[in-house]
Amino acid sequence: MNFLLANLLSEPVGVAHYMVVGAVLFTCGIVCMATKRNALGVLMGVELVLNGANINLIAMGSPYLQGENATLGLDGQLMALFVIVLAAAEAAVLLAITLNFYNSAGSVDIDQADQLRG
Amino acid sequence: MHWPSFFFLLFGGFACLFAVAVVLASNIVRMAFYLVLSLAATSGLFFLAGADFVGAMQLMIYVGGTMVLLVFGVMLTSQSPFVSMRTSSGQMLTALVLGGTLLFVLSFTAFHVPAWQPTHRPAVDPNTPLLTATPIGMALEGYRVDQLDQPDPRIRQGMSGYLFPFIIISVHLLVVLVGAAYLARAKRRST
Amino acid sequence: MNLHSPATYLSLLTFLPAAAAVVVCFLPKDQDEFVKKWTLGATVVAFLLSLGMLVGWPGIAFQIGEPGMQHVFSVDWIPSFQVHYMMGIDGISLPLVVLTTLISMLAMGASWPITKHVKAYCMLFLLLETGMIGVFLALDFFLFYVFWEVMLLPMYFLIGVWGGPRREYAAIKFFLFTLFGSVLMLIALLMLYYSSDLRPLDAGLLAEVGISQTDIEAIQAADTPQHTFNLLALQELGQTTDQFKNRLAGKTYEWWAFLLLFVGFVIKVPSVPLHTWLPDAHVEAPTPISMILAGILLKMGGYGLLRIAYPICPEAAYDLAMFVCTLGVVSMVYGAFAALAQTDFKRLVAYSSISHMGYVVLGLGVWSATAGTDYNPDYWKMGMNGALFQMIAHGISSAGMFFMVGLLYDRVHHRDLNQFGGIFGKMPLSSGLAIGIFFAGLGLPGLCGFIGEFFVVLATWKFSIPLAVVSAAVVILTAGYILWTLQRVYLGADYTGPHAEALTPITKRELSIAAPLLALALLFGVYPRALLDTMEPSVSQTVERLAEWKERDDQAKETRQDSGKTTRQARRLTNHHQQQLTTPSP
Amino acid sequence: MDLQTWLPLLLGLAWLLPLASFAIVSIGGSLPQIQGHHASYRSQKIAGVVASAACGASFLLSLLAMAIWLTNHPLGAEHPGGHPGTAHAPPHYSGDFYSLASFGDLHLAIGYYIDTLTVTMFCMVTLIATCVHVYSWGYMHEELADVVDNEVATRDGKALHRPGRYHRFFQYLSLFTFSMLGVVIAGNLAMVFVFWELVGICSYFLIGFYIERPSATNAANKAFIVNRVGDFGMLIGLMTLWSSLGTLHFDQIFPQLAEPASAGGLSYPLLVVAGIGLFCGCIGKSAQFPLHTWLPDAMEGPTPVSALVHSATMVAAGVYLVGRCYPIFVPEVLLVIAVVGAITLAMAATIAITAVDIKRVLAYSTISQLGYMMLSLGLGGWVAGLFHLITHAFFKSLLFLCSGSVIHAVHTNDLREMGGLRKKMPWTAYTMLVGCLAIIGAGVPAWGIGFSGFFSKDAILEQAWSFAGANPAPVYGLLLWVPVAGAMLTALYMFRLWYLTFAGEPRNADRYAHAHESPLSMIAPLVLLATLAVSIGWVWPFSELSVTSLLEQARPAGTQETVQGEWLSSLTIPDEHLSHAPEIQVPAGWTTFSAAMGGLLLATMTYLWKWLRAEEIRQSFRPIHSFLWNQWWFDELYDWTLVKPTLWLSRFFASIDHWLIDPLVHGITHVSRLVARLLDSLLDRRAIDGSLHTLADQTWNTGLSLRQLQSGSLRQYVLFLVAGTLGLFAVASLYWKFAVAG
């Protein structure tokens, strides 16, 4: 258990700290997905989740935070880029689905989208 | 005062704060607004971690593009501008508890991997700017200029390039856009 | 009449109530109040006389710290059977005597509501007191037996005439049980008598056990076995000779005698499963008789065990120690459980007595001075002292409890626990006293019940861990039934039973009976030395002697097993024994 | 100055003064009853003053003793804990006041054992007792005259009228103070047991103060009997020690324990039995699982009693005893203590969330905090546990007195009828806020500034952290994470309480209208206690004087080393000093802080901002809620498994005669016919036919019930995902710990 959280302002931060921020975003996203009834809220949750993941990728790739040979290098950033692009694509599709759903159900309440329930 | 840490706290704090605000807000537009702020703060973190290009991408695509799409959706889908749909507090609590546990597990793990702990001797001094745009561009075209000193020739010669994924993503994006446009096309409701 | 001679003083103490009873015969028939006062006066005098020994009446002053028998006197009574009129006191009997006179006095005070055949009541009451005092003072087995029986009859009548609706049934039950015990005791008495032979004892020892010089010479000159009823001599014989070791059906005489004595005494204690007379007797007996019954009569069983059964039959006592203790624990548990189920207030207190007297049996039996513990008698001393202390404490608390029950019964004429409630609001002072006394029964620290129970329980572990655990668990049940009872009777909003108007506050007479009991409970609870200083040396001596006997016995067995080979263990034992011998003996 | 003379004298006097007051008040109060009337208004008033004065004088004497102690034993000068390996006892003075009995080498006595802990406890107990006494002047004011008890109806259906019992209250309080001080000063375990029972009986009297109320008397009985169950265990512990060592004096026990069994010490199994036995007593007294059920019911007593007896002092006596007897406990026993503490704290905290009786919430919080103390002691945090005892005493008594002030104002305990009282009773509200902040351990870890609870709770969590570090097995990790979760729950239920009482809108306009701030005699103790609740954890300016340094001085020999279990060889109880290392202190501090803030946030969201609606939560978690609402069904469980069987057994014993007489043959025929019939129905119809039907039915039902999972709700699926992830994580980490890492 190597905890070096002593004083955040005078010590350098590490990947772990970024990951905690990522975790917070991730969790908020999950909670958002789980609690919002508005489809767009769910979408925002997804965005938050992806962002949380991105933070991790960036942090692991950052040479500022880790020693030589320990970083993910440019791959982190590249993967983050792909995530961003895919997120944009996903957002577009989700919005389209939402619109479609709205057109058929007259609402964006995903609790009404339970036609396939068991 | 260690400036990167200070800015990390600043941006990280904002990102977390607004992410929480997204969860707590009940109005969809406000949620969107907080989300933008959170994402903007995240891009600040990216800049801080030396990923200028990704940070700018983040601002551009998420903050600019995605958010506008979202708000667009809000305008089109809500019956009235101030609609909010309440979730039952029970489900909310379940989500919070599970989420809290998840957060705990994630943070706990983060602090238990030795390689992820703060170091006083990073690979690159945080005051030195990194130039990543070109290498990223090259990597997307299949050339890893950052891997030139790799001993493994296969990696050096571009096996670690991202040309193929890039193409796939591009095609995927195209398909998605077409598909989205198709899905979202205006239909008259049957009744 | 020389009141400074032990013979006169002790005889006076014993027979003063009887004498007063004779006087009562001649008192006018319609002067109930006067008869009661006379009787009360007699009990008060008896009490003062018993106190006299304690406060140092010249010639009869009790030497505190002296373990042996004091003021022993012996007079020939039936010479052909070597029956002597022999009495004496020691630290074991004195507290019981004082308790007897005290409780008798208080019980007489509590007899004021008796209006039926007052003269007869008073006569029997005084006769009873004589019997009780005599039992505690007698040092001759035969005399002991006589007093024992003397006590029986008045009790039978007191229950059978002045009792409740089922008094005949209860009285006969009591009589039969006790008589059965007496018979067993008689058999044992005869067994021991005919096995005994005083000749092996040397002159000094004989003198020490209170045999007169002429008798000693006669004994030493005799060529036939010299039987004896002398309890002290029997103790000596039982511990140092093989006279009671004749075999009968595979067991020694001693073993059988102990069993008979034990059963006889344990009926009186009473222990499960010979207890069933007690609840009935208590329920039917009038309040003062219940007080006496619980406060004194039950103690006789314990006294008998301590004075007679154990010292005379150590081997059997050792063999049966586990049986005795188990019986004690079973009584404790059984009594407590049964008490929990009662709806009759008095019956509940009766069962609580059974439970509490279980401690006495347990405390007597925790024979922890064995080879495994280097014959360390300390824990057994603690147990036995605890047992005796518990007898006194129970005498105080149970008498008080029965009195408090009677106090309510006199007012509302029922004892149904479910019909009580809210008494505290009507009779705050008596309720306060009652709660105090019941807490003494519960074994609350600071009150007398605690000390005895605590000693006994602490001592038990060394003897048997399972029994210790079970006996410790009884504290829960005790708390359960006592508190539940208090709640049902004294606490609560309102009295809902019959005769609510009769619930008048406590009178001064009642207060003067209850308050001393509570005060004593408090005194002995806070400063147990007040009692222990008196009784501890004697009890401890009894225990030490038994421990020594055990050591000798083991040694003898060992030598029998491998004679000629002295082990390290034996040598150490010898040293230990020599040390014991060099200590000045009384 | 000769401490050996003066300390027993001073503390003995401080101890006996309340007894004197008890004697004066009880006899003085009973005298008029012999005459058949009740104590007058004036004499009752005097009783209150006498009792309070005795208590106050005790406090002054204790302070004096403390001053004398500190001048002779300057803090930091002698640190027995400073040098690992040196097992000499902390400075102490012991002796006997008088002997109870002695048999050969065995002695039982009323004596004293005075060390820093004793003196500290004296000051704490007498101070709180004085505050409570003064507070009771105002709170019990109604008892001065005839009382109409609306909660009790007499036979004719009217409310009960009864004479006031003001002086009785003070009489019991005095007796309690005496008994409690007796526990503290006790020089041997027998004396502890004596006063242990006495505090129990005082608690019985005080709980059942309103003897007319059935609930109160039931609660009083329950309290005493449940405590007796614990005392049963304690007796066993005493017996073990007594039989093995031949003494119960602390100053003789401790050195002997260090010796091997052959040289007069205890064998290991006996040590375990003794330790667990003693701890059983503490379980009962400190209301630990599974004997906690009496404490919530004990809230039937007047509130000052709850503040003094059932939060600050008596229930903490169990913790005190564990601390006092610490050298007796071997690591395995300490583990038991810790586990019991952990279970208790978690269980009580969960129950407190649903309780609606303001005092019950506090009662459960007390149980939970006591669990913390036990946990701490069990994990080796001797100073931390006792430190929490002291701080908890202050803030919890404060909280109770505040709740009393509220109850006094609105005449109800029900949180649902309160609300918005902040405006009506600002003093109460804000002193209570201070108490709440103190109990949740509010403070800033980075700066080390905070309320008293912050320091003590942090110390406990640090020790837990240190323990988890020393014992990497994941099971032991629970002993760290349970208290962390508990810290969150603490913040949740405490602020739920505060918000429901003081914030928001009044929920019962009538009660709100009649509410008023309490009189000065009630406010003044609140303010004093609030000040202490803030500051008792601090270091006295310009000196080394602090509760922790005092306790550090009292640290018993043998606690300053890391010890290994003998049976559980993997069990390590770490040295408490190790927990002060920054790599433990900092993360532990922040973890606690964030947990508390999480709970606070949740409470605020639910009860202040109303973002979550409590009612809806209740609806969605109906089974859990009813489980918690019924206090884990402990009462019912005990009723069915213990009380009822005991009564059946007692009835069985009572009717054993009849049972024996029953005709045996008749019974046998009955039984054989019954068996035949049973065989027919059981074997043929049930077992063979039935199994086939059951198989089919169960398959069908399983399908149906599995279908429920497929709810069609996207959000639920997300939750399933998260839960699955967490489960996988748990499985994977366990697999790693056990199978891979070995």
Next chain:
Amino acid sequence: MDRDVANSLNFLLDKLTGLLGRSVPEDHVAGHLIAAFLYVGLLLHLVAVSALVFIWMERKIAGRIQDRLGPTRVGGKFGWLQTLADGLKLLTKEDLTPTGADLFLFRIAPYVGFCASLGAFIAIPFAGQDFPFVAQHLNVGVFFVLAVMGIEVFSVILAGYASASKWSLFGAMREAAQVVSYEVPLGLCVVVPVMLAGSMDLVHLGDKQQGWFTNWYLLHDPFTFVIFWVYFTCATASVNRAPFDLAEAESELVAGFHTEYSGLRWSFFFMAEYGSMLAVSLLGAILFLGGWHGPVPVASLLGLAWENGPVWGYLGNLLGMVNLLAKAVLLVTVMIWVRWTLPRLRIDQVLTTCLKYCTPIAAAMFLGAATWHMAMPDRVFAGLLQAPEANRLLAEPSATPRLQKGGNL
């Protein structure tokens, strides 16, 4: 460079505090803070003052185009203090908030817009060479500027939504549709100079066009010439200038998204608008019009270069800045000119313009430019001239930064 500035400031501070007997280390916080405030202050003034000037200009030009005089009274001859007076009036105006508005968003919206507008300036260089005049030198400068300016639309949408007025909402929706659409061709246009220069660093981009106007990317080849106009169109649209000012179409929507605004907040929208105008103009000037390198390389002709010493270099940079600002103001003037010349389009026309014309044209031009560049990598001015030596040097692969090795350009 900002590090150098900060160090210099610290040096100064050190000298000053030296008088008091204290010393300031080279890398002290104070220098960084002062530098940061300095930059922000300068940029703030640029945006605010330029807004003042542009509004005045707009009114004068509008007046002239419409055969009027425009403001004439305030501040003397040309009414040049008119805007200041208007500003003062706005400051003193009552701050209204409509009932039913989402107050928080309503209040914050103008500032979001202004911040986005101002934020863009952080990465815009005003002179290049060895010591570029730029607040934060980013190697993805173009990208950053576009990204940050994209946020501006947010203020419009928030304002429209939060006003609780259907006019505002309509305006906001239009704005959203329009801006998002126009970002596509705008991005395509911007990519062309980036491609030509091989860098997204604006300083680098500007310096690649140094020398005579023949080196401007505007005149690099026919495709870039076309694409500049596409860029200009899209830029006009993306800053909501007429004829694309659908979001505030007075004739239909009262005042569009800022219908409900008044006073200072309202003026912030305007500051943002004019700031954005300036920003896109500056960007256009840097990307296509040679940035600080004039049609005639006056500075280098005069020898105002860093090779000749810092003072000369600095003067040269100052000159370059004036040059760049002149070009930007010219572009702004054209925007104003267009506004008062062309009628407002309908929303469908706006989108048609974007999607049916601008985007395909930009895409085609991008392809053309790429092909051209591949065919003639070192030729400029429609392939007629050889690229100057200095520009080629800048494109040397050896200058490619070694990623993550701490290398600096």
